[in-house]
Amino acid sequence: MSATQEFRIKWGMVIDLDKCTGCGSCMVACQAENNVAPAEDGLNRRRALNWLLVYRLSNGKPFPDHDIAYLPRPCMQCGKPSCVSVCPVVATTKDEEGGIVSQVTPRCIGCRYCMASCPYHARYFNWHDPVWPAGMEKTLTPDVSVRPRGVVEKCTFCHHRLMAAKDRAYAEGRDPEKLPDGAYVTSCTEACPNGAISFGDVNNPEHKVHELIKSPYAFRLLERLGTDPQVWYVSRREWVRRLGDNYLNNEPTKG
């Protein structure tokens, strides 16, 4: 595991699981924004790539005490990313202000060590070349390169949007390292009709997420692995928080 590198800016996401209803708007927006090809059979895990995947959670109780929740899972942009240290070709790094774990697909040799090391299953391998139905390639955005077969890809917190926000700040004479709250948000944050996703610099007290992560109901996935994710989840439901980590039977749930 990599040593911790502290950044002055730390882009983070806070997802309120009590507000996510599993509609999938974030997943569609993510695919369209990042030029992820559609799949005829979305259940075929060798064909279907998801930078963001919505998982269904259950409290495990029988009817009528059953409860349900949905958990959108982007890349956690870990503070101590296990994928970075195993990449033999420096295709994935965490060295840019903001703490986003990069994925340089032209460098990737497809060894998939990063996939094996990622505890969140956030990385996907292109077993096949991406195919868009005839004509649909005209809807590709100019922001994110299309990845061929043989490389690994993952969520980048819409890094191109960060670059665009910085460009805008430069052009308007503002400090690009002091982006105001909302100047840079990911595509999924923007699309969610419920407002379940919040995004910003968790180190900046002027950003809403700075306070949100202090909620007693906030937790991170598999926090005790020590990966230090930059994605927080919030739920007032104890059973949801308990599913976020591997608790022993006699251990109390965080929050």
Next chain:
Amino acid sequence: MLDRRGFLKFVGGAAVGTLATPVVWKGLDDLSIWTQNWPWIPRLDKGNNLNTYISTTSKLCPSACGMRVRLVNGRPVRVLGDESNPLSRGGVSALASAEVQLRYSPARLKRPLRRTADGTFVAIPWYEAEALLRAELVKAARDGGLMCLSGDENGTMNELLSALTVAMGSSDFYLMPGEAQTTAAAWKSLGGRGRVGYDFARSDFVLAVGAGVLENWGPVVGNRRAWGRARPQDGEPAMRLAYAGPVQNNTAAGADWWLPIRPGSEMAFLMGIAQLLFAQGCPSAGVESFAELAAVWTPEKVARATGLAPERLQQVVEQLAAARAPLIIVGTDLGQGGEAAPVILGMALNTLLGRVNQDGGLRILPEPEPVFPRAMSYGDMMAQDFTAAVRAVADKKRAAPSLLMIYEANPVYAMPRGAGVEELLGSAGFSVSFSCFLDETARRCDLILPSAMGLERFDDVNTPFGLGEIFYALCQPVAEPLYESRAAGDVLLDLARLIGLDMGYATFREALEARAASLGLDWAGLMKGECAISRATLPLESLIFPSGLIAEALEGRFIQPEKGALAVATFTKLAFGTADSAIPPFATKLITDAELTAGELSASMNSATIRELGLREGMKIRLVAGEMSLPARVRAFEGVAMGTVALAAGFGHTNFDAFNNGKGANVMDLFTTVEEPGTGLAVWRCPDVKIVKA
């Protein structure tokens, strides 16, 4: 003279020197890029990277999402939410989000198609298609035999289609069956005038009965935006939601309370609420007959009919009584073919709670004034029952139409198999479909005309169903129509002119401009994405509780399914399309085992039901109801009411595209149409099913 030592020194030095330069590393980098640079991988068309944005409204999504469409060098590439839209406030549904890409669906119609004598289709030019349709229109005008079906829910296009139908001497203009007609029929039964909307955003406690208010009912993106804003991550919720329905669907996932009730037991649930409200002192003056009917629906009796524990019913009533602005919304998961009687009860309960024309309550909205001369009024359109008309033709109780014109609707797929749509298409003299996609209905028509999609034409949204305010927004083209598709409104206005009918406008845009002017709106503002909202209401006049109708509707209901039989509940996700569309290519990854298991429809049951029937998870089964049957696989899911099987709607397309065809089965194969006792409305009903191991 170079000796051996000198040569080795030279080679070594060259190697070290080369490594010290960036040549090797740059070369390797270039090589790695080159090896990924194949001609069949689409290249990004960056051009001069000129980004423009056009504000418009989604015609694909029934919630009328406000969209900012991003164009790069004139190409639409993304649908983004429009923050300035007062209804959707920047939110965008999964369906609208995929709208730009859906333009290139493999099912998209490219050119007009005519059916030949051997049943195959040939592509024909537009002038030939127009000449063919013109001749059929002339014939239909002579015998008054035009029947028109529209899949549009709320646009001025319905006025054009109805005006054309009336001008041709027919009154057979219909909308695809939806919640709007059911709600209108319910309101009419109470003696109400105007149209009904629900002020979801201003309520502090919403009880949704069957209506998927957070997934597919009414102006759902607006609902969700309001719900999300009322529930800050760092504060106490300002709105609570209870959902009563047989399946723990996406609305139940967001609700504070899921109240599992058996399919078809909504009326018992609502009568139970009425009984408790009256028992707690709700004044019964003027609604004595309601109180009398409700008196027998004790929580225990309701529990027997619905399966809901009495204390949970009590809890709901306490919440309703404690709320500042409670609201009851009754609907169906399918959003089509629902019964009016439960909606009547919902409206009566809102009235009982004093919630009519209140902020956060049920609101009586004025009907829009038509801009097309001879167009049917909103009320008249709502009173037209397509299901009943189809049944009448199939039963030979009325003549088949000489010309059947279908506008952006897919009744062959979206209506019950037993409704008689196929028979109607078979018996019509000539059938034409204006459609964006080569869908199941288009394939059964004699002429198919490619329609421009909502992003490629002028259109409008005039108060989506369910909204508690008058709302008007424009749809404008963000790109030229693809292939040879054309805006159906303009095609029809041209044809009307050619057969000597004066519709009042030369182009559909002119009609929309007239609409804007009639509403006192600035066209330039509408083109910039501005929307009009009015909170005007009609005064509440005395309503009459139709006790006879309700008593009749309650009679003979809530009989427990016979042993081994299961009640069927459906659940719908907006991402998987509507009755008039299908699963967009970008939504297939949203499919989970809740919808499909090993490529077949998942039949979700709770584990107690599975045990009782001696089934096991993953088992191939058939759901059988009389002569109808549906293949499926057993899936254990504890979020389904006892004795119930839950099935996903929106699957089982047979003629759409590779993203749809062959995925699961169509739940409509199990449904049939019946006349609702009391109202006489043609409603869709799924009988109890038996499970047969396949």
